[in-house]
Amino acid sequence: MISSIKKTSLAEIKARLEQHPIEAVIVGTGISGAIIANELTKAGKNVLLLEAGPGTNLTLQGYNEFLSNFYGATSKDNQAPYPVNPNASMPRSTNLRKLQPGETDSATYMVQSGPYVTDTNYTRVYGGTTMHWEAKTPRMLPEDFKSQTLFGQGVDWPLGYDDLEEFYQVAEREIGVSADVEDQSYLGVTFPKDYVYPMKGLPLSYLDQQVAKRLDGTEVELYGQRYPLKIRPFPQGRNGIPNDKYDRGQGYVPVGAVSNHQIEIGERCQGNTNCVPICPVQARYHSGKTLAKAFQRATGSIHLLVQAVASRVVIDPVSGRVTALEVKVYKDPKSSEHETVTIAATIFVLASNAIETPRLMLASGLRSSSGLIGRNLMDHSYLLSWATMPEICGTMRGTSVTGGIIDLRGGAFRRHQAAFSVDIHNDGWGWAVGSPYSDLTTLVDQYNLFGPELRRGLINRISSQLLLAFMIEVMPSESNRVTVDPQYTDQLGNMRPVVSFTVPEYTMRGAAYAREFARTVFARVGAADQSRYDPGDYGYVAYNGQGYAIRGGNHLAGTHVMGNDRNRSVVDTNQRSWDHPNLYLVGGGSMPTIGTANVTLTLAALCYRSARSMLDQLQ
Amino acid sequence: MSQLEPFLAFSAEVTAFPIVELQGTGQAESYLQTVEDIVGTQRLDRLLVLYQSLPLATREDIRQARADRLRRDIFGSDELGPIARNIIKLWYSGTWYELPSAWTEAYGPAPQDVTFVVAPSSYVEGLLWTAIGAHPAGAKAPGYASWQWPPHIPPFAGDPAATPR
Numbered sequence: 001m002i003s004s005i006k007k008t009s010l011a012e013i014k015a016r017l018e019q020h021p022i023e024a025v026i027v028g029t030g031i032s033g034a035i036i037a038n039e040l041t042k043a044g045k046n047v048l049l050l051e052a053g054p055g056t057n058l059t060l061q062g063y064n065e066f067l068s069n070f071y072g073a074t075s076k077d078n079q080a081p082y083p084v085n086p087n088a089s090m091p092r093s094t095n096l097r098k099l100q101p102g103e104t105d106s107a108t109y110m111v112q113s114g115p116y117v118t119d120t121n122y123t124r125v126y127g128g129t130t131m132h133w134e135a136k137t138p139r140m141l142p143e144d145f146k147s148q149t150l151f152g153q154g155v156d157w158p159l160g161y162d163d164l165e166e167f168y169q170v171a172e173r174e175i176g177v178s179a180d181v182e183d184q185s186y187l188g189v190t191f192p193k194d195y196v197y198p199m200k201g202l203p204l205s206y207l208d209q210q211v212a213k214r215l216d217g218t219e220v221e222l223y224g225q226r227y228p229l230k231i232r233p234f235p236q237g238r239n240g241i242p243n244d245k246y247d248r249g250q251g252y253v254p255v256g257a258v259s260n261h262q263i264e265i266g267e268r269c270q271g272n273t274n275c276v277p278i279c280p281v282q283a284r285y286h287s288g289k290t291l292a293k294a295f296q297r298a299t300g301s302i303h304l305l306v307q308a309v310a311s312r313v314v315i316d317p318v319s320g321r322v323t324a325l326e327v328k329v330y331k332d333p334k335s336s337e338h339e340t341v342t343i344a345a346t347i348f349v350l351a352s353n354a355i356e357t358p359r360l361m362l363a364s365g366l367r368s369s370s371g372l373i374g375r376n377l378m379d380h381s382y383l384l385s386w387a388t389m390p391e392i393c394g395t396m397r398g399t400s401v402t403g404g405i406i407d408l409r410g411g412a413f414r415r416h417q418a419a420f421s422v423d424i425h426n427d428g429w430g431w432a433v434g435s436p437y438s439d440l441t442t443l444v445d446q447y448n449l450f451g452p453e454l455r456r457g458l459i460n461r462i463s464s465q466l467l468l469a470f471m472i473e474v475m476p477s478e479s480n481r482v483t484v485d486p487q488y489t490d491q492l493g494n495m496r497p498v499v500s501f502t503v504p505e506y507t508m509r510g511a512a513y514a515r516e517f518a519r520t521v522f523a524r525v526g527a528a529d530q531s532r533y534d535p536g537d538y539g540y541v542a543y544n545g546q547g548y549a550i551r552g553g554n555h556l557a558g559t560h561v562m563g564n565d566r567n568r569s570v571v572d573t574n575q576r577s578w579d580h581p582n583l584y585l586v587g588g589g590s591m592p593t594i595g596t597a598n599v600t601l602t603l604a605a606l607c608y609r610s611a612r613s614m615l616d617q618l619q
Numbered sequence: 620m621s622q623l624e625p626f627l628a629f630s631a632e633v634t635a636f637p638i639v640e641l642q643g644t645g646q647a648e649s650y651l652q653t654v655e656d657i658v659g660t661q662r663l664d665r666l667l668v669l670y671q672s673l674p675l676a677t678r679e680d681i682r683q684a685r686a687d688r689l690r691r692d693i694f695g696s697d698e699l700g701p702i703a704r705n706i707i708k709l710w711y712s713g714t715w716y717e718l719p720s721a722w723t724e725a726y727g728p729a730p731q732d733v734t735f736v737v738a739p740s741s742y743v744e745g746l747l748w749t750a751i752g753a754h755p756a757g758a759k760a761p762g763y764a765s766w767q768w769p770p771h772i773p774p775f776a777g778d779p780a781a782t783p784r
Contacts, residue, residue, distance in 0.1 A: 070757055071739035074714065203767040240763070270760035273753070280757050396753035398766030426766065427756065436747055440711050444704050450694060451686070452777035454707065455635040455750050459772055460780075463751050 003258045003292035005058050008303040010329050010339065013048070016303070022048045022345040023618050025325055027310045027360070030128020031600060032587040032607045033351035034287035034294070035174065039611035041298035045618055048303050048343065049291075050327060052088035052352075053125035055306035057288070060259035066131070067280050076430075078132045078554070081278045082125050085333040086491035088309055093119035096538045104498075110355065111488050111498040117538040118501050120379045120552030122353045126306065129353065129554065130286040130600070132277040134400050135237035137177050137601040138421070139168050141410045142188040144595030147475070151414040153506060154475035154593045158564045158573050161188075167605035169195070172235075175285045175604065176254055178202050178269075179235030186232075187410040198252035199240040201233050202269065205426050207393040207466065208233075208403035214525040215405075220517065222413045231403045231424070237600070238269045238284040238399065257282035258292045273427055275400040305329065311340070311494050313348070313364040315580060322348045322583045328492050336491045347582045347614055351607075354378075354556035354589035355482050359497040361560070361585070362484045368560075368570045369579050374483055376476035376561050378594050380553030381503055382469055383511045384432040385518030387527035389464040396436065396462060398426035401469075408517070409596040418473040418510025421596040422517075428465030429530070431551070436462045466527050470514035473596050474507050476558050503550055508543040511550065555599040557588035574613035575606060582617070586610055622660075625667040626651045632670075632689070633703065634710045635775055636746055641710065644744035649737055650709050657715065657731050658702050666699045698726055711750070713741030749773065 008016075023045045026033045033049060040047050056062035066081035073080035079092045089109035099105055099114040112118070122129045142161035147154040169192075178199035181191050204212065212231035219226045239254040246252040257266030266282035275284050282289075294302050305327075312326035325348060330338040350357045358374035367373055405422040413419075429435035436458075443449045443457045480502060484495035503511075515531075522529050533540060533549040541550050563569025566578035575590045577583040586607055588599045627647055631638045641647055654663050669692055676682035694700045701722045708716050717734045718727075736742050743758040752770035754761055774781065 067757065068739045071742040071755075072736045074734050074736055076756070203764050205766040206769055209767070268763050270762055271754075271765050272757050272760040273766075274757035278757065281760070392770065392772065394752065394766075394768075394770030396748075396751060396756070397761065397770060402766065436751075437712055437714070440708060440747060441716065444707050444711075448690075448694065450633045450689075450703075450707055452635040452775065453779055454633075455775060456779050458711075458747065458750050459752075462747075463753075463770060463772070 003260055003295060004299055005260070005292055005295040005304065007055055007058065007306050010305065010341065013303060013305050014341070017343065020046055022046055022343065024048070024347050024349060024614065025050065025343055025345040026349040026351055027325070028128060028350070028352040028356075029126050029287060029291060029304070030351060030353065030587070031130050031287045031290070031604055033128070033349065034290040035604055035607040036349055036351065036586065036611050036614065037302060038290050038294040039608065040614065040618070041294045041302045043615050044301065045615070046301045048305065048345070050308040050310055051126050051304060051306045052309045053085060053306065054333060055126040055304065057126050057131070058260070060257060060261070060263055063259070063282070066278055070278055076277070078121050078277045079123065082123055082131070083333070085124070087307070087330045087333055087336070087338070088124040089490055089496075090124050091121040093121060098536060098538045098540065106488050109490065109496055111485070111496055113498050113500040116501045116503050116541060116550070118379065118499060118552040119539060120554050120556060122355065122554060122556065127286045127288045133554075133600060134275045135175075135284045136401065136598045137172065137175060137235045137237045138184070138406070138597045139189055140595045140597040140602050143410050144593060144597070147414065147593055147595070153414060157592050158562060164602070164605050164609070165192075167608045168601065170608045171601050171604035173198055174290060175237040175601065176239055176252075177235050177237055178240030179233070183232050184235055186406060194248070196243045196245045197235065198243060198246050199254065200243050202236055202238070202240050202399060202402055204231065204233055204403045205398040205424070207389075207395055207426060208424050210389060210391070210393045211424060211466065211521075211525050212403070215521060218524055220520060222408070222411070222513070223416060225412055227407050227411060229405055229407050232406055233403050234401060236399065238275065238279070239267060240269060255289045258288050269399060271398055273396060273398055273400065307331070309492055309494060310350070310352070310360055311363070311492070313360065313366060313583070314342070315366065320580050322580050328494070330492060338492060347584065347617060349584045349586060349614070351586045353587055354559045355497050355499070357585055357587065357589050358482045358559040359484055359495065362482070363495040366579070368577070370567055370570055372478070372561055372568070372570050374559050375478045375481045376558035377480045377482055377499065377501065377556070378474045378476055378558040378591075380555045380594065381472045381474055381507050381511065382551040382553050383472060383514045383548055384467060384469050384551065385515060385529070385531045386429045386432050386465065386467040387522045387529045387531070389466050390526040392459065392463045393466070394463055395426065395428040395465040400427055401425055416509065417513055418475075418507045419596045420470045420472045420510055420514055423469040423471065425467040425469055428462060429467050431469065432467060432531075435465060468518050468521065470511070470518070471553060471596060471598075472507050472510045472514060473594065475504055475593060476561070477502070477504055482559055503541050508541065511548050512543055512546065515546070515548065555588070555594060557591040557594045557599055560585040560589040561592050562590040563592065575610040576613060584610060584614060622663065622667055623647060623651055625671055629667060629670045630706060630710055633707050634746060635777060636710070637776075644746070646713070646737070646741050646744050649741070650706070653709065653715055653737050654702065654706060657729050662698070662702065666693060666702060669693060669699070697722075709737070711747045712745045713737055713743075
């Protein structure tokens with residue numbers, strides 16, 4: 001779509017501040033900030049969006065520069081497309097190392113205080129982490145909202161599945177989810193009668209099908225209960241074939257690529273196998289699509305200030321209300337030269353993610369009366385298991401993931417061990433060992449192959465790769481947390497996040513079972529297990545005499561938890577701060593638990609719900 | 620004199636992609652330039668002269684003798700082997716890989732010898748993707764739902780799977 005989004009200069013913002021009071025300042029242009037901006041401007045509210053990055057990707061040309069950066073990058077990690085910016089740094093997996101007991105590593109932006117080293121990351125550019133997300137959009141299970149009551153684990157949500165169902169639908173419309181209800185109705189997940197997703201489900205990959213033909217219909221037994229297995233497609237936030245039954249037969253019009261001129265791409269996924277770290281054609285949702293709608297509709301009442309890093313939340317000590325936000329506006333990413341501006345507004349919305357939002361609160365000296373800001377940091381723990389299929393399966397084609405196993409997302413076993421969802425990775429062993437590059441260097445440098453033997457060797461080795469990624473649930477723990485420390489600051493003098501994390505034993509029990517489960521799957525499909533976990537790996541965790549390399553999932557949550565009791569939560573069910581009545585902390589940080597659902601769809605649903613409360617407050 | 624012709628001939632033999640396909644990537648000149656810049660023109664010349672002196676493979680027994688010589692004299696050379704292997708990796712991935720430290724100690728220094736992608740287009744034109752019937756992640760997309768079908772892996776001359784020996 002054509003977008004009228006443009007940056008507004010600092011001088012212009014200052015001039016406007018004197019004439020038109022701002023009703024809402026939103027920190028961050030990721031999906032949370034975008035949804036709230038869009039909802040508030042729909043109601044005619046005057047909104048200022050702050051983005052820490054330079055916003056070069058507002059145009060197609062800028063977006064494509066990210067793609068070109070990716071092509072030219074030696075490491076194709078999550079951050080490969082996004083330029084280093086010392087004024088708005090991002091965690092990056094390529095810079096990590098294993099910690100000795102008691103050691104802290106401050107060499108990377110996100111200080112690792114251990115003992116576990118997490119490679120979780122987020123992207124501080126226009127569009128936030130939706131620029132690199134994979135866009136799997138499962139709903140949480142109804143049982144996920146009651147894990148304390150049902151399983152004696154974690155905490156119950158103050159909301160239930162039924163409270164969120166209508167908002168899930170709105171989020172699925174906005175993201176543009178491709179899925180079929182019949183594939184997604186499982187383990188208690190229900191949809192209203194006649195509901196269909198906006199677009200039809202993406203087909204399973206050939207690799208998925210090769211696994212399915214041998215695995216489907218088999219069962220596993222866990223704590224006395226049997227669980228049937230089936231390879232199912234995941235719901236995906238990327239454009240497929242619109243479902244003409246959507247919206248009671250009105251159909252759905254996908255949003256393609258966004259730029260300031262007409263472009264004819266992004267209508268439908270082309271199978272670039274590159275959802276992470278950047279979809280080259282914008283068939284995959286990113287929050288720029290939502291912001292484009294807001295700017296299209298409400299030119300004049302929504303403004304975007306880029307290179308603007310929120311640095312301090314200023315509070316009236318008597319009322320607790322936020323009076324202003326201090327923002328450092330820098331001139332150039334390479335230089336610390338900046339101007340500090342103070343921005344007043346009626347309400348303030350921090351939407352920067354579950355690490356940056358508590359970081360900003362703590363850097364402002366706002367610990368919350370519950371003391372829970374920054375605590376209960378959650379992220380899914382990933383365990384990878386990889387193998388060679390008995391035949392050529394055409395690995396390295398499709399979206400990053402099309403199918404997987406969801407049958408162990410729920411069940412009575414959750415009293416004892418964490419649940420998990422399993423992805424079949426269409427990009428082979430890339431995540432685990434750097435395929436296909438590592439295959440090339442191994443065959444050329446170690447196996448001494450060249451000519452036809454090399455070419456055949458590559459086919460056999462790469463096209464038969466199977467990687468199962470187990471996304472394992474992590475329950476809240478107050479000692480898993482984000483803090484700040486004045487000795488660790490960035491180029492602008494803002495305090496950096498310091499993360500302490502221990503993978504909970506409940507999760508490790510799930511991981512140990514995941515490894516057994518992978519062996520069972522490999523046995524059933526006749527695949528040769530190639531998994532190995534190096535004790536020198538930064539994410540290596542020993543449990544019950546076995547070692548596992550645990551990866552982060554970039555599904556950050558929990559650090560400003562919502563609840564009904566102001567002494568045991570940071571925000572209420574509208575994501576409004578208990579302590580500061582005109583401050584909203586939105587996003588994954590509000591989620592009390594994460595179950596086995598990638599967090600974006602649920603946090604998007606929560607933002608739609610919260611936007612109503614914000615509008616009430618702005619009346 | 621340009622070394623492009625012998626460079627392409629050598630590259631074709633060691634990658635198992637015909638010269639026309641190598642030329643089709645549009646990368647030949649920049650790869651040749653990359654190798655020359657890093658290891659020096661004279662050293663590359665020596666590799667190519669040695670390559671051109673190999674017996675012509677017109678008969679099966681000579682073909683074997685040629686492969687043996689290629690392995691022993693070029694890939695088996697402490698000096699030329701790492702360069703030959705890097706030329707293969709360049710064509711397959713668009714990446715120049717830093718030479719082994721033993722090579723640099725013996726024949727270096729080579730100041731530009733770091734791992735890098737020659738150009739964004741080199742990544743896109745890597746032979747790896749063609750070889751396995753896929754596409755470079757993020758480019759040359761095969762189209763919606765194409766992933767549900769078996770891969771089309773292009774046949775090639777000398778495929779050991781196609782012509783059992």
